[in-house]
Amino acid sequence: MATLTTQRGPDRSSTPTPARTTVRQRLSRLDVAVSPYLYITPFFLVFLLVGLVPLAYTVWVSLHRWTLGGPDPEFLGLDNYVRLLGDEVFWNAVGNTVAIFVISSSTQIAAALWIAVLLDSRIRARTTFRMGVLLPYVTSLVAVGVIFSNLFSDENGLVNAVIEGLGLDPVSWHRDQLPGWIAVATMVNWRWTGYNALIFLAAMQAIPRDLYESATIDGAGAWNRFRHVTLPMVRGTVIFVVITSSIGAMQLFTEPMLFTPGPGGNNGGPSRQYQTVVMLMFQESFSNMKLGYGATIAVALLVIILVIALMNFLLSRLIASDSVAPSRRRLRRRAEGGATR
Amino acid sequence: MNRTSRTFATVAGIAGLALVLAACGDDADSSSSADGDPSGSAEPEEVTLSVATFGTFGYEEAGLFEEYEQLNPHVTIEAIPPLDGGPYHEDLFTKLAAGGGLADVVAFEEGHIGRVLQQADKFVDLGADGPDTDGRWLDWKTSRATTPDGRLIGYGTDIGPLAICYNKELFAAAGLPTEPEEVAGLFTTWEDYFSAGRDYVAATGKPWFDSSTQMFNAMVNQLPEGFTNEDNEIIVDSNPAIREVWDQVTTAIEEGQSAKLAAWSPEWNQGFANGGFATQACPSWMLGVIEGAAGPDNAGTWAVADVFPDGGGNWGGAWLGVPLESDAREEAVALAAWLTAPEQQIKAFNSAGTFPSQVDALNSPDLLESTNEYFGQEVGSLFAARAEANGEAQHKGPFDGAIQENASSPALQAVEGGTSAEDGWQQFLDETARIVE
Numbered sequence: 001m002a003t004l005t006t007q008r009g010p011d012r013s014s015t016p017t018p019a020r021t022t023v024r025q026r027l028s029r030l031d032v033a034v035s036p037y038l039y040i041t042p043f044f045l046v047f048l049l050v051g052l053v054p055l056a057y058t059v060w061v062s063l064h065r066w067t068l069g070g071p072d073p074e075f076l077g078l079d080n081y082v083r084l085l086g087d088e089v090f091w092n093a094v095g096n097t098v099a100i101f102v103i104s105s106s107t108q109i110a111a112a113l114w115i116a117v118l119l120d121s122r123i124r125a126r127t128t129f130r131m132g133v134l135l136p137y138v139t140s141l142v143a144v145g146v147i148f149s150n151l152f153s154d155e156n157g158l159v160n161a162v163i164e165g166l167g168l169d170p171v172s173w174h175r176d177q178l179p180g181w182i183a184v185a186t187m188v189n190w191r192w193t194g195y196n197a198l199i200f201l202a203a204m205q206a207i208p209r210d211l212y213e214s215a216t217i218d219g220a221g222a223w224n225r226f227r228h229v230t231l232p233m234v235r236g237t238v239i240f241v242v243i244t245s246s247i248g249a250m251q252l253f254t255e256p257m258l259f260t261p262g263p264g265g266n267n268g269g270p271s272r273q274y275q276t277v278v279m280l281m282f283q284e285s286f287s288n289m290k291l292g293y294g295a296t297i298a299v300a301l302l303v304i305i306l307v308i309a310l311m312n313f314l315l316s317r318l319i320a321s322d323s324v325a326p327s328r329r330r331l332r333r334r335a336e337g338g339a340t341r
Numbered sequence: 342m343n344r345t346s347r348t349f350a351t352v353a354g355i356a357g358l359a360l361v362l363a364a365c366g367d368d369a370d371s372s373s374s375a376d377g378d379p380s381g382s383a384e385p386e387e388v389t390l391s392v393a394t395f396g397t398f399g400y401e402e403a404g405l406f407e408e409y410e411q412l413n414p415h416v417t418i419e420a421i422p423p424l425d426g427g428p429y430h431e432d433l434f435t436k437l438a439a440g441g442g443l444a445d446v447v448a449f450e451e452g453h454i455g456r457v458l459q460q461a462d463k464f465v466d467l468g469a470d471g472p473d474t475d476g477r478w479l480d481w482k483t484s485r486a487t488t489p490d491g492r493l494i495g496y497g498t499d500i501g502p503l504a505i506c507y508n509k510e511l512f513a514a515a516g517l518p519t520e521p522e523e524v525a526g527l528f529t530t531w532e533d534y535f536s537a538g539r540d541y542v543a544a545t546g547k548p549w550f551d552s553s554t555q556m557f558n559a560m561v562n563q564l565p566e567g568f569t570n571e572d573n574e575i576i577v578d579s580n581p582a583i584r585e586v587w588d589q590v591t592t593a594i595e596e597g598q599s600a601k602l603a604a605w606s607p608e609w610n611q612g613f614a615n616g617g618f619a620t621q622a623c624p625s626w627m628l629g630v631i632e633g634a635a636g637p638d639n640a641g642t643w644a645v646a647d648v649f650p651d652g653g654g655n656w657g658g659a660w661l662g663v664p665l666e667s668d669a670r671e672e673a674v675a676l677a678a679w680l681t682a683p684e685q686q687i688k689a690f691n692s693a694g695t696f697p698s699q700v701d702a703l704n705s706p707d708l709l710e711s712t713n714e715y716f717g718q719e720v721g722s723l724f725a726a727r728a729e730a731n732g733e734a735q736h737k738g739p740f741d742g743a744i745q746e747n748a749s750s751p752a753l754q755a756v757e758g759g760t761s762a763e764d765g766w767q768q769f770l771d772e773t774a775r776i777v778e
Contacts, residue, residue: 069438175759269751270751270754271755287747288747
C-alpha cells in the first residue's frame, strides 16, 4: 500500500508531502528493498575476506618467482604456467590423483551400496550397526595414516605377512606405484565408505516399500530387487556421492603424505609413485620454497576441479532428465489407467 | 598438519595470555610506583615464554624448564611439543615468512642454518643484545650462525661429532669383536667399513647398516665441501667427492648391506630393537634416539666405538634464536642464554646425549667423566675425542636441507627399491635442479 501511494506520487509535484508519511514510507521501502541484502552481507563479507581475496592473491603470487622468505618477488607473467604445462612431475601428480580416485571411488561406492543394503534389511541392533559404520569417519586422520602405514609396511607389515602366508611374494607397498595407489585408496575407503553407506541408506529408506512387495510378487529375488528397484531409485544419490568424492579426491593430501616413508615427506614414494597434486603443491611451496610455482599448481588444481564439477553437472543433468522422463510417463500411464477403470 | 595448526593455536593462545599477563603486570607496576615504593618496580613482570624445539633436545628430560621457573618465579615456560626435524623447519620457515606465530625461543638445525641466515633480520642480534659471547663457544659453532655483517642469530646448543654405533649381540653372532676399542680398529676408512659390511652380509645374510640415506648424509657431512660451496653455489653435479660417496653407498646397497629402512620411520625405530641392522652412523645426539627406539629391554645391546671412518665429521646440532616479533625479547634472550650455558648443556647431554658446544663444557670434568648407563660406556670423553677429530662443520647453503630431504634421500630410496645406481644419480641431479631452479 505504501508503495502504491508513493508511485502515484503527489510528492513529485512541487507540493511537499507531509513529513510523517514520507519518512515512514521511505524507511519501509528501504526496509523491503535493502534489508535482505543487509542480512546476507555478513556471509559475503566473510567469503570475500577468507575466500575470494586469498584466491585472487594466489593468482597474483602465481605470476611471480616468489621464494618463501627470499628476496623480493620477480614478476614473470605466465612463465610459471608455461612451465607447468610441460612439467612431467605435475602431470605425474595429476595421473596419481586421478588413479587413486578411480580405484577408491569404484570400490568405495560398491562397498557402501552393499553395506547400505545390509543396514536397510531387518537385522538385530540396527541402530548400533548404523552408528558403527560411521566410526572410521570420526577417527583422527593421523592415527589412520600411522596405522595403515604400519599395516602396509614393506618389511614387517600385517598385509605382507598375510600375502606371504598365502605363499605369494611380498608387495612393495611404499615403493611401487600400483600397490601404493591401492594402499592409499584403501585408507581413503576405510574412512569414507561408512559415511557414504549412511547417505545411501537414507536414500534407500525413501524408496516406497510397495515397490519391493510388487517385485517380490512378480518373482524377483534379492539381486533382481536390488538391480531393478534399489539401484535406479538411488541413482541420484550415487551421482551426488561421486561428485562430492571426486572434488575431495582431487584435494587428497593427508593419507598419501602420512604413507610416505620418513616423517614429513611430500615426495609420495622414492620417485613420486603416489604423490598427489596437493602434495606437490605443498612440496614446491614450503619444502622447496617456490611459493610462486606452488601457487601456479594451486590455480591449476582449481581449474581441474572446476572442469570436473562442470562435467559432473552436465552428467547429472543428463541422467536426471533420463530418470525423470520414464517416471512421468509412468505417472501419466497410471492416471490414464485410473480413468479407464 | 593438525598438529601444526594445534601448535599454532597454542602459540596464539599463549601470546594472548602473555599480553593479558603483561597488561596486568603494567598495572601492578604503575600502582606501586604511585605509592612511591622504589622496591616495587624491581620486581620483574610476570611473563610466559614459549619454546619451540624439534626431536630431542634434552631440556624437558633434564627438567631444565622447571629449574628455570624455580630460579625465575616470574617466568612461566610453555614448551611446544617437539615435531620431527623436517616438519618443524617447514613450520618455522612458513611462520617466518608469514611474520607471525613463532615461539619466543626457537631452535633451528645445522642443515637449515643457511636458510635461517637468509632471514637473519627477523632475529634478535644476540651478539649485540645478549650476554657476551666471545670465546664461549667453539669458534665454528658461533661463526656458522653469524651473518656476513656480523649479526649472531643463535646461541649454539649442541654439536654432532660422529662415531659409529653397533649392536654387540649381532657382532658377537657374526664372530666380530664386541669391545669398542677392538671395533674401532675395523672402521679406519670407509673402504674398511664397507668391506667389513660385505663380510658381515656374507656371514649372516643380514643387513649391515640401517639406511643408505643415513650413511650418505653422514659421509657428505664429512666432506670439506658438501652440496653448496662458500659462495652459496650448488655444486652437487660438479663436486666429484659427492659422486664418489654416491658410488660407495649405492655399491653397498647392491651388496645387500642396507636394511632399506626410511630413517625415522616406525620400521627404522623397530630396527634398533629387533636387530634389523648391525651398525649406525652415530652423531652424539643419536644415543638418545637409540635409547628411545631400542627401549629398556635392550640396555647394553648397543655400544659406540670411538671411531669414524676417514677421520671425523659433524652431523647436526642446533642453535636457539629469538625472533624479533617476540613480545618478551629480553626475557627470551636470557632464557636462551641460560639453556645454552655450559652447566645446562652438560645436563642436557646427560639426559639426551646432545653434545655441548661450549668450550667450558667440553673441558669440564663433569662431561669428560660422564657415563651413559644405557650404553654402559664413558661417552663424554669418547665424543670429546670425536669432536677434536672432527674439525669444523661444513658450510650449509639455503637449499641444503631441501636437497637432502627431496633430492638425495628419495633418489637413494629409489635405488634401494631397485632403480639402477646410474638412474638414481640422474634422479638426484634432476631433483636438485628442480629445487635450485
